[in-house]
Amino acid sequence: MADLDVESRTRRLTTLMGVAPRRLLRSMLPALSLVLIMIGIAWLNPRAISYFGFTLMLNLAIPIALATIAQMFIMTGNDLDLSIGTFVGFVGCITATWLREAPLIGALSLIAAVAVYAALGALIHLRSLPSIVVTLGMSFVWQGLAILLLPKPGGSAPDWLLQLMGLKPPWIPFPIVAAIIIAAVAHLGLMRTSYGAILRGSGGNPQAIRRAGWSLLKAKVTLYTLAGLFGVASGMALIGTTTSADANIGNGYTLLSIAGVILGGGEFIGGRVSPVGAVLGALTLALAASPLLTFMRIPPDWQVAANGAILIIVLAARALLSRQEA
Amino acid sequence: MISAESIAARPWIWSFLGALMVWLASIAFTGGYGAGGMITAALSLAVFMVIVGIGQMFVITLGPGNVDLSLPANIGLASAVAMKVMGGSDAMVPIGLAAALGSGAAIGAANYLLIRALRIPPIIATLSASFIVQSIDISYGRGLQIKPPPGFADFTNLQIAGIPVLAILTLIFTIVASLVLHRTVYGRSVAAIGQNPRAASLAGIKVGRVRFLTYTLCGLLGGLNGALLAGYFRGANVDIGNEYLLASIAVVVIGGTSVAGGKANVPGIWGAALFLVLLLTMLNTFGVSAGIRLVLTGLVIVAIITASGRRIRV
Numbered sequence A: 001m002a003d004l005d006v007e008s009r010t011r012r013l014t015t016l017m018g019v020a021p022r023r024l025l026r027s028m029l030p031a032l033s034l035v036l037i038m039i040g041i042a043w044l045n046p047r048a049i050s051y052f053g054f055t056l057m058l059n060l061a062i063p064i065a066l067a068t069i070a071q072m073f074i075m076t077g078n079d080l081d082l083s084i085g086t087f088v089g090f091v092g093c094i095t096a097t098w099l100r101e102a103p104l105i106g107a108l109s110l111i112a113a114v115a116v117y118a119a120l121g122a123l124i125h126l127r128s129l130p131s132i133v134v135t136l137g138m139s140f141v142w143q144g145l146a147i148l149l150l151p152k153p154g155g156s157a158p159d160w161l162l163q164l165m166g167l168k169p170p171w172i173p174f175p176i177v178a179a180i181i182i183a184a185v186a187h188l189g190l191m192r193t194s195y196g197a198i199l200r201g202s203g204g205n206p207q208a209i210r211r212a213g214w215s216l217l218k219a220k221v222t223l224y225t226l227a228g229l230f231g232v233a234s235g236m237a238l239i240g241t242t243t244s245a246d247a248n249i250g251n252g253y254t255l256l257s258i259a260g261v262i263l264g265g266g267e268f269i270g271g272r273v274s275p276v277g278a279v280l281g282a283l284t285l286a287l288a289a290s291p292l293l294t295f296m297r298i299p300p301d302w303q304v305a306a307n308g309a310i311l312i313i314v315l316a317a318r319a320l321l322s323r324q325e326a
Numbered sequence B: 001m002i003s004a005e006s007i008a009a010r011p012w013i014w015s016f017l018g019a020l021m022v023w024l025a026s027i028a029f030t031g032g033y034g035a036g037g038m039i040t041a042a043l044s045l046a047v048f049m050v051i052v053g054i055g056q057m058f059v060i061t062l063g064p065g066n067v068d069l070s071l072p073a074n075i076g077l078a079s080a081v082a083m084k085v086m087g088g089s090d091a092m093v094p095i096g097l098a099a100a101l102g103s104g105a106a107i108g109a110a111n112y113l114l115i116r117a118l119r120i121p122p123i124i125a126t127l128s129a130s131f132i133v134q135s136i137d138i139s140y141g142r143g144l145q146i147k148p149p150p151g152f153a154d155f156t157n158l159q160i161a162g163i164p165v166l167a168i169l170t171l172i173f174t175i176v177a178s179l180v181l182h183r184t185v186y187g188r189s190v191a192a193i194g195q196n197p198r199a200a201s202l203a204g205i206k207v208g209r210v211r212f213l214t215y216t217l218c219g220l221l222g223g224l225n226g227a228l229l230a231g232y233f234r235g236a237n238v239d240i241g242n243e244y245l246l247a248s249i250a251v252v253v254i255g256g257t258s259v260a261g262g263k264a265n266v267p268g269i270w271g272a273a274l275f276l277v278l279l280l281t282m283l284n285t286f287g288v289s290a291g292i293r294l295v296l297t298g299l300v301i302v303a304i305i306t307a308s309g310r311r312i313r314v
Helices: A002-016 A021-044 A051-057 A061-076 A084-096 A103-126 A131-149 A159-165 A174-191 A194-204 A206-211 A216-242 A253-263 A275-289 A291-295 A300-325 B002-009 B012-030 B035-061 B071-086 B090-118 B122-140 B150-157 B165-183 B185-195 B197-202 B207-232 B244-254 B266-285 B290-308
Strands: none
Touching: A021 A275, A021 A291, A021 A300, A051 A174, A061 A084, A061 A174, A061 A194, A061 A216, A061 A253, A061 A275, A084 A103, A084 A131, A084 A216, A084 A253, A103 A131, A103 A216, A131 B244, A131 B290, A159 A216, A174 A194, A174 A275, A194 A206, A194 A216, A206 A216, A253 A275, A253 A300, A253 B122, A275 A300, A300 B090, A300 B122, B012 B035, B012 B266, B012 B290, B035 B071, B035 B165, B035 B185, B035 B207, B035 B244, B035 B266, B071 B090, B071 B122, B071 B207, B071 B244, B090 B122, B090 B150, B090 B207, B150 B207, B165 B185, B165 B266, B185 B197, B185 B207, B197 B207, B244 B266, B244 B290, B266 B290
């Protein structure tokens, strides 16, 4: 909560004095796990720690980070989006076809897709529907639309998108610059503005927010609209990286995005999320997904298991730290 | 108005009405041709959804956040275990079935241990577990091309007067599950925990033990489903369980079980499973493309949950 800023500052002070080092350690966990993965990669293949190494390894981290932030907005309101993966795939299909051939139609349909997200937020709030089931149904819808649009893998990204995703800024690799920008935008918007506090409050204590005169409907619609916007950004970034699309291209992103938010210290209920943590979690997953495992010579069969194991280890560490804290 | 109220009180009636309507629509389209065959096929496929649906129903009834996402991986692994242990020999069928059930139950127990030991939400615990199970399955079932024993394959496809034997057995199992849910201490405990875990605990219910049993039971049913699917489709496959993640949750919710927990509905699962299978059959009869079929399935799920949604968030 933003209002608790004073408290968090005093907490930080006490932690510096060594009163609650575990709490500090816990909040550092997302960054710590990323650093550990990086150390692992550096140890296994020192050449990977270079400008081009990071550009290659973190290529797919940008769409994952954007999808994770989208999921984070939904989770802020105590909901869960099981359709974000197929939505990213659907956006990818539009990007690789209409957005290139008929930019106006493409842009309009992407705006319409965000509007659908906003409408879902309103529907879920007004009818008190379980978000899991509604988004479950929508995951079929997005997948179906993607297949209708692009029955076979193909299409190609608009040139301006390719140029954007292929940027080579000096000193710092583009994926890292992009991750910092994504984290900063989400952090400033959700953690530093007064309406961001209302949005988090709508998940943390909806009754209090309602009694204080804020519209929970508006909060829910805002959260879903933001999720739609970041989902669109994720799909476009994905196509900018892969250059062509496939109706199933985003399917893995649903689980990745949930795992990213959780790795980043977010929780399923109570509006407790962390945009910076979520981006760090997404980067950890992106690095752990293939570069680390390739360097470790883990056979492809076991790469999925390694992802699961990393999740379990981080969560175990967090559980251990929280228990001792309490 | 009285009838409307009684229907509203039994949301699962909708799923049966829906199943009936899509069936009527399909036979109206074919002019009555294949009406019986459609029901036979729907019953055969609905069985698999009902088996995992009942497991998922017990888990979901435990309360908010309880859901088993590891079912697809579990089903895939169990199908491989069953085929490998049976090794194509009819004599090994009982042992193969037991092995598949054991593999499923072990995964369910492991799920609960993760939830308990790491104190993390079941969604993420079962998700992490499913990653690992999936890898075990990919590695264990690589290039597996063992056919099910002929007797087992025939049994899973056996019909009496157009009614699959598996459907009859599953119906009996459903009745037992219903009795367990409503008439036994265990079943009442599951509902009580779903309504208020703290009150349940103060009332002397061993919450941990009940949750452990429920996750293990759900895993066990996943294992059973894997073995039966491998028999029915004549072979194990890593992807054999994929559709049962969404299907297991969808049949539970469409069938009128509360997602918030504490309120389960067994007959609704049959209605919802038949409805979903018949809906696909209908769209196939209409000859629509895969894309439109997916879009319509999704819209129907959203429409049903919207129609049956209650105004009060629990």
